[in-house]
Amino acid sequence: xxxxxxxxxxxxxxxxxxxxxxxxxxxxxxxxxxxxxxCFGFCPIYRVSxxxxxxxxxxxxxxxxVRGEQRARIPASAVQALVRRFDAIGFxxxxxxxxxxxxDLPTYTVSLTRNGVTKTVVDYGGTGAGMPESVRxxxxxxxxxxxxxxxxxxxxxPVLIRxxxxxxRHELAAALAFQLVDMCAAAGEAIDGKEHAAxxxxxxxxxxxx
Numbered sequence: 001x002x003x004x005x006x007x008x009x010x011x012x013x014x015x016x017x018x019x020x021x022x023x024x025x026x027x028x029x030x031x032x033x034x035x036x037x038x039c040f041g042f043c044p045i046y047r048v049s050x051x052x053x054x055x056x057x058x059x060x061x062x063x064x065x066v067r068g069e070q071r072a073r074i075p076a077s078a079v080q081a082l083v084r085r086f087d088a089i090g091f092x093x094x095x096x097x098x099x100x101x102x103x104d105l106p107t108y109t110v111s112l113t114r115n116g117v118t119k120t121v122v123d124y125g126g127t128g129a130g131m132p133e134s135v136r137x138x139x140x141x142x143x144x145x146x147x148x149x150x151x152x153x154x155x156x157x158p159v160l161i162r163x164x165x166x167x168x169r170h171e172l173a174a175a176l177a178f179q180l181v182d183m184c185a186a187a188g189e190a191i192d193g194k195e196h197a198a199x200x201x202x203x204x205x206x207x208x209x210x
Contacts, residue, residue, distance in 0.1 A: 040104035066151040089134040100125030
């Protein structure tokens with residue numbers, strides 16, 4: 001009996017020392033996405049996504065310092081902390097859309113995919129339509145964690161216009177139209193910025209690189 005008891009103790013000790021499969025982290029099956037769209041102005045247009053392993057994928061379109069796709073890597077622990085931020089504000093219980101009855105604003109879209117289930121919240125002037133301020137703070141936190149400022153900002157400042165030689169006609173038209181509106185406002189004259197932006201877009205041709 002003593003020998004049997006000793007054998008059981010040895011087996012138990014060996015079992016306790018056996019390697020245990022690592023439990024999946026909370027962020028293993030997660031993808032976080034933030035998209036910022038156009039407005040009537042200089043709003044940066046880009047999309048950034050972060051997966052559970054910390055892979056960051058950015059794609060810039062307009063009014064950003066870097067256009068096209070860029071990739072980076074952040075610690076998985078930073079992704080886990082970001083997921084906890086989603087949970088803290090009750091993201092999955094929010095409405096799918098918050099839209100204010102206004103025009104010319106940018107649209108911010110945040111998505112969280114976890115274990116194959118996706119929740120998306122669309123913010124169009126959302127704080128004026130019942131959306132909690134915590135959602136805006138979450139958007140900013142996604143930007144901070146992903147490090148999008150390295151691609152969006154130019155010398156630490158928003159991009160209002162690209163170099164004229166290689167610019168896009170729509171960006172240049174918008175920039176010139178807004179400058180014209182400001183000048184006329186200072187002079188006490190009213191002007192339709194959209195009308196002038198359209199006219200400038202149709203008449204200006206970008207120069208090509210030599």
